[in-house]
């Protein structure tokens with residue numbers, strides 16, 4: 523699985539290419555000239571990219587966007603000199619109507635990213651997103667995954683890839699009912715962007731807000747890729763696909779990371795309490811272990827759950843609070859798989875009938891416990907072969923790290 527980091531473009535998103543492409547092509551056709559006023563409805567990134575391009579080429583620009591767009595986006599547009607108009611939160615259709623109305627009143631020219639073929643052309647043309655993906659994968663790409671807003675990215679990139687290999691599968695994702703993910707939309711039929719052609723998409727997947735945000739946070743703290751919410755959506759779709767296809771499919775799945783996470787900080791989606799990956803619960807434990815069965819080098823950290831009274835979301839167990847950070851960073855730092863399991867709140871854990879105390883393949887008696895998993899006994903096909911538990915009592919984080927390093931080294 524490969525990610526294309528479009529947040530590394532100059533104005534920070536997948537929209538830099540379409541913004542420049544729409545302005546250049548309109549100039550070449552004599553439709554606009556420097557000094558004119560441009561008007562665009564945008565959920566943010568197109569606005570920032572157009573504001574940059576307008577500043578470079580000498581245009582005045584008015585951007586219309588829903589009020590729930592993040593403060594960073596607004597300020598970035600203003601920084602490039604754009605004027606902003608708001609419509610109520612989530613009302614992208616209203617923003618599009620207002621842009622058209624202002625154009626009809628002679629207040630400026632709408633390039634209209636939703637109907638403008640220069641938008642997908644930025645991804646299908648020379649030097650576009652499709653060509654880069656084809657070149658950088660050496661033609662090995664088998665699946666392309668993109669979230670869908672104007673659908674410019676999926677249409678243009680998909681078109682290019684299919685022209686090289688008609689078997690490349692194009693997968694689009696849209697927000698599930700009720701999800702509000704900046705930049706992507708479940709369009710009502712009458713607002714479907716006219717650049718969209720359903721025959722260019724082999725499959726669509728729905729992504730919930732929670733799945734997109736959880737994947738986005740995991741991307742940052744597990745892979746070091748700091749991205750926005752729609753990118754969490756495309757990566758979670760790619761992960762689902764990868765699981766469906768299995769290791770033997772020989773697939774090369776490429777997903778677009780549309781922009782960077784710093785554009786979303788003020789929304790709180792990266793707050794420290796949320797940013798740690800959530801541990802699996804006891805009921806998720808065996809299904810999770812089953813998915814890992816057959817893989818070597820699997821470790822499991824059994825930890826006491828988050829204390830509901832603590833704002834930082836840390837565990838109610840003082841030994842877990844001291845040891846967990848060291849355990850997680852040492853084990854993950856060696857490239858091993860670490861499954862983190864929350865044994866529950868204090869009263870559940872103290873019960874002698876706790877399912878993990880009773881399970882003969884686990885026999886858990888203390889938290890934190892770091893277990894090495896091996897073998898093929900038990901319902902999950904694995905059992906504990908060695909563990910550290912009481913050894914963590916009273917140690918400081920540096921001592922815990924030392925202990926865990928020796929434990930992992932012992933198991934090769």
Ligand SMILES: Cc1ncc(COP(=O)(O)O)c(C=O)c1O
Nearest residue numbers: 567671672673674675705752780
């Ligand atoms: C954050 C984000 N994700 C996804 C998209 C979707 O890209 P496209 O409009 O090319 O479908 C956009 C578009 O603005 C976006 O800003």
